[in-house]
Amino acid sequence: MATTLTWLGHAAFRLDTEAGTRVYLDPFLTGNPKCPENEQSPERCDLVVLTHGHGDHLGDAVGLARRFECPVVAAVELRDWLSASHGLPEDDSQGPNKGGTVSFAGVRLTMTDANHSSSNWDDGKIVYTGEPTGIVLRQDGGPTIYFAGDTNVFGDMALIRRLYAPDVAVLPIGDHYTMGPEEAALAAELLGAPRVVPCHYGTMPLLSGTPDALRPLLPSGVELLEIAPGESLTL
Numbered sequence: 001m002a003t004t005l006t007w008l009g010h011a012a013f014r015l016d017t018e019a020g021t022r023v024y025l026d027p028f029l030t031g032n033p034k035c036p037e038n039e040q041s042p043e044r045c046d047l048v049v050l051t052h053g054h055g056d057h058l059g060d061a062v063g064l065a066r067r068f069e070c071p072v073v074a075a076v077e078l079r080d081w082l083s084a085s086h087g088l089p090e091d092d093s094q095g096p097n098k099g100g101t102v103s104f105a106g107v108r109l110t111m112t113d114a115n116h117s118s119s120n121w122d123d124g125k126i127v128y129t130g131e132p133t134g135i136v137l138r139q140d141g142g143p144t145i146y147f148a149g150d151t152n153v154f155g156d157m158a159l160i161r162r163l164y165a166p167d168v169a170v171l172p173i174g175d176h177y178t179m180g181p182e183e184a185a186l187a188a189e190l191l192g193a194p195r196v197v198p199c200h201y202g203t204m205p206l207l208s209g210t211p212d213a214l215r216p217l218l219p220s221g222v223e224l225l226e227i228a229p230g231e232s233l234t235l
Contacts, residue, residue, distance in 0.1 A: 001016075001018055001019070001020060002018065002234045002235070003015070003016065003017055003018055003139070003142045003143055003234070003235045004016045004232045004233065004234055004235065005145070005168075005170075005197065005232065005233045005235055006039075006230070006231070006232040006233075007197070007199065007227050007228070007229055007230070007231060007232075008027070008028075008029060008032070008034075008035045008036075008039050008229060008230070009028075009032050009033070009034025009035040009036075009203065009229035009230075010026075010028050010032050010034055010035070010056060010199070010200060010203045011025075011026045011028065011051075011056070011057060011149070011150070011172065011199050011200045012024070012025070012026050012027050012028045012029060012032060012035060012057075012059065013025045013026070013147070013170070013199070014039075014042075015137070015145070017106065017107060017139050017142055018139055018140070018141050018142040019105075019106045019139065019140075021046045021047065021105040021106050021107055021139075022042075022044055022045055022046045022047075023045075023046065023047045023048075023049060023105075023107060023137075024042065024045050024047070024048050024049070024061075024064060025048075025049045025050075025051075025135070025147055026049075026050060026051055026056075026057040026058075026059065026147075026149075027048060027059045027060045027061055027064060028055075028056045028057060028058075028059030028060070029041075029042075029059055029060045030059070030060050030063075031059075032056075032059070032203070033203060033204075034202065034203050034229045035229060035230075036229055036230035038230075039230060042064065042068075044068060045064045045067075045068040045070050046068070046070055046104075046105045047070055047071055047073065047104050047105050047107060048061045048064050048065055048070060048071070048072040048073070049072075049073045049074070049109060049135055049137075049147075050072065050073070050074035050075075050078060051114065051132060051133055051134065051135060051147065051149030051150065052075070052078065052114070052116060052117075052118035052129065052130075052131075052132035052133065052149060052150060053074075053078045053081070053118045053119060053120045053129025053130065054117075054118065054119065054120065054150070055120060055121075056203075057149075057150070058120060061074075061082070062082065062086045062087075062088065065088055066087075066088075071091070071094050071104045071105075072088060072094060073094050073095075073096070073102060073104065073109055074094070074095060074130075075095065075096070075097060075098070075111060075118075075130040075131060075132075075133050076092075076095040076096065076097050076130060077128070077129055077130025077131075078095075078118065078129040078130045079091075079094055079095030080095060081120075081122070081127065081129050081130075085122050085127075096109075096111050097111060098111045098112060098113055098131070098133060099111065099112075106139060106140070107137060107138070107139050108137070108138040108139070109135055109136070109137055109138075110135070110136040110138070110164065111133040111134070111135060112133060112134040112135070112136060112146075112160055113133070113134065113154065113156060114131075114132040114133050114134045114148065114149045114150065114151040115132075115151045115152050115154050116132040116149065116150040116151050116152075116178070117132065118130055118131060118132045132149055132150060132151070133149060134146060134147060134148045134149045134151065134160070135147040135149065136160065136164045136166065138164075142235070143167035143168055143235045144164055144165065144166045144167050144168075145166060145167065145168045145169075145170065145235070146160060146164065146166035146168070146169045146170065146191065146193065147170045148169065148170060148171050148172060148187065149172075150172055150177060150178045150200065151172065151178060151179065152178065152179045152183055153179050153183040153184070153186045153187040153190070155190070157187055157190035157191050158190045158191075160190075160191060161190060161191050161192040161193075165192070166191060166192075166193045167193060167194065167195065167235070168193055168195045168196070168197060168225075168235055169187070169188060169191045169193035169195070169196050169197070170196075170197045170199055171184045171187055171188065171196055171197070171198060171199070172184070172198075172199055172200030172201070173198045173199070173200065173201050173209040173210070173211070173213075173214050174200045174201035174202070174203070174206075174207030174208065174209045175201075175207065175208050175209040176206045176207060176208070177200075177206070177207070178200050180208075180209040180213075181209045181210070181213040181214035181217055182217060184196075184198070184209070184214055184217075185214060185217035185218050185219070188218055188219060188222050189219045193222070194221065194222060194223060195222070195223045195224075195225055195235075196214075196218065196222055196223070196224055196225065197225045197226075197227070197233070198211050198214060198224065198226060211224060211226040
């Protein structure tokens with residue numbers, strides 16, 4: 001069985017692994033104007049992974065966790081807040097920090113740095129939900145995938161290349177709230193991944209970056225894997 005990656009619009013993805021594990025990453029499904037209607041009520045979920053606490057990434061994580069009784073992996077402060085304010089079971093094994101690696105359902109997840117912010121609303125007030133992260137996802141016999149989360153480009157992406165050698169880099173390109181095409185092209189160079197999947201664009205007018213703007217800026221030999229919301233890639 002091959003690994004397949006399905007874009008659900010914005011920065012939401014569904015990953016089906018070689019072993020058949022179904023992972024939802026930043027599952028902003030309900031209220032996501034780019035998420036196809038037939039993808040807004042998942043039939044199963046084995047694992048939820050979050051890069052940070054903003055609503056357009058936290059999305060349906062709590063609902064999925066309750067419905068399918070599956071783990072939710074997020075940075076420690078965010079994971080603790082989900083327990084304290086949203087009733088998820090307390091489980092320190094699901095709340096690593098940057099540099100930490102955890103394993104669930106045959107998937108290894110390593111948290112990396114990301115340059116962004118992370119907050120949400122709680123009882124009418126904005127609350128801090130820990131630092132944002134990227135995620136390196138590894139599985140036996142499958143490709144290594146780096147999900148940058150919301151970030152600008154930063155020089156230590158070269159360390160992600162050195163440590164994890166991702167086969168695929170999932171990068172935001174929309175600009176305004178994250179890096180745009182120019183920074184994403186440099187990120188691709190620093191990461192050394194031969195394939196790049198763009199995301200976090202086209203959801204709203206402010207997110208003006210496009211794959212067409214990124215494509216000519218990418219290093220020679222890097223393949224841009226542009227997909228529409230609801231479409232899947234075999235990795």
